[in-house]
Amino acid sequence: MALGGNPVFNSKSYREQTGPNAATATFHAQPNLSAQELQDLYTKPSAGPQQTGRMTYASVINKTMATFAVLLIGAVIGWQAPGLMIVGAIVGLVLGLVNSFKKQPSPILILLYAGFEGLFVGGLSGYLEAQYPGIAGQAVLATLSVFAVVLVLYRSGKYRATPKMTKMFMAAMIGYVLFSLLNFVLMITGVAGGQFGMRSGLLGIGIGILAVLLATYALVLDFTSISEGVRNGAPEKFSWTAAFGLTVTMVWLYIEILRILAILRGDD
Template sequence: MALGGNPIFNGKSFRGATQAPPAPQGYSGAPYGQQAYGQQPYAQAPYGQQTWNAQPQGMTDNQLQDMYNQPSAGPADTGRMTFDDVIVKTAACLGVVILGAAVTLTVGLGLASLLMIVGALGGFVLALVNTFKKQPSPALILAYAGLEGLFLGGLTRILDTQYPGVGLQAVVGTLSVFAVTLLLFKSGKVRATPKAMRFFMIALGGYALFSVVNLVMMLTGVTQEPFGLRSGVIGVVIGLLAIGLAAFSLIMDFTSIEAGVRSGAPQRFSWTAAFGLTVTLVWLYVEIIRLLAILRGDD
């Protein structure tokens, strides 16, 4: 898709999407318009045989007219990716996420915590596998969605127990950010320009390094705060920055999907697009619910 867009889409092979289809072959194996050795030239028929532009036998005038009135083949008919494909497959991924979350929201708290850890680790591994695979695997993408559902359900269960209502607020916040970002992208007011993407990559690298350091400090007991260094005013600022990065990642997703549809990417890559959107929406939800928990904890 778009070169330099969302890293999830980079490295995928779209070269076949923009190449012209091979010239149709005749029954003798030679391209149309050229005759094989010993064959009659194209558009010339032997004596007593029907010419190429004659009406096919067994078809009436009405049948021929109906055939000519048929609409030309669209992207879906030619095996190309469409926006509808992306929407349907993204909805399937999010449906699996919801099913996974429902499991950890209904079982006991101890089992929910265990499933949350399994979902977090398994989802991380499958995220890497799906990112670096040249060809998308629907089974692995849906498995990733299910594991992330376990993780999100367990996280929501724990935080919602401490701060009632924070889960519903995070869902509304995630949908709101997604809707606003999509409207801004469709209006053309926000685009993933090369300069903006360079800034995004620098900011994302800094945020990732901070997150690793913060996690190590929490695991080693250097900080006793529930969110480590992400507490108080610093936590709020970092949370807003992370939400901004996730929102811009959505813009990159939309840009890559639009480029893929326009260039005629193979239909199977609609799963790649759905995977990219699912990863970003999971990240956005985690950042929003964490920011809400930090704000509620400071009350």
């Protein structure tokens, strides 16, 4: 089931490898086996996902932790050297696009994305922290809280992706992206001033809340794609794709929350 949303999980390669036929294997008969050997094969415990090289929740968690560790290292460097923020943003964007459309996941490229994205996140956080002390900690706490709530609701079955909601999500995402591109152009041309251009005041808060809601639904789509990958026996290497997808969504969620807090603190 392709639900859309995060392009990382919606890529053709990921869908093919995590679909219902991902775990299909060919049985090769082994000649010259004795009756006892056949009996031993029959009674031997079945190999688990880890033994057969399949994606598991544990492998996804481990890869995600590794990705976030590199992200954190990059963020610390970016915090200390805010000038690297632009480099992190540009290189992170390029690597994000490369990883999103790459047929096979590359751990090195995914970790490099996390590192450069960390430079951007750390630089932006440090810049706003200098203006509004404590804002970075508030944004981190809020992001982790939203993630925990969404995960609990998803695990309980109370927050699930549906075709109708996904269509609405995609329509809203298109509008959000177009508005963001327009705002960016107006900012670099000097038409819209301020730290966030048109994303200031009540309009900025409203757009920010919409973006946070979109990010929470993107998390649900991420969880759904991961669950399907594990259930269908996707190759273990796609745990890196899952880790990358979660990192993209979490960084987006954090930046949107950080922006909302900055707007609110700026209006004090």
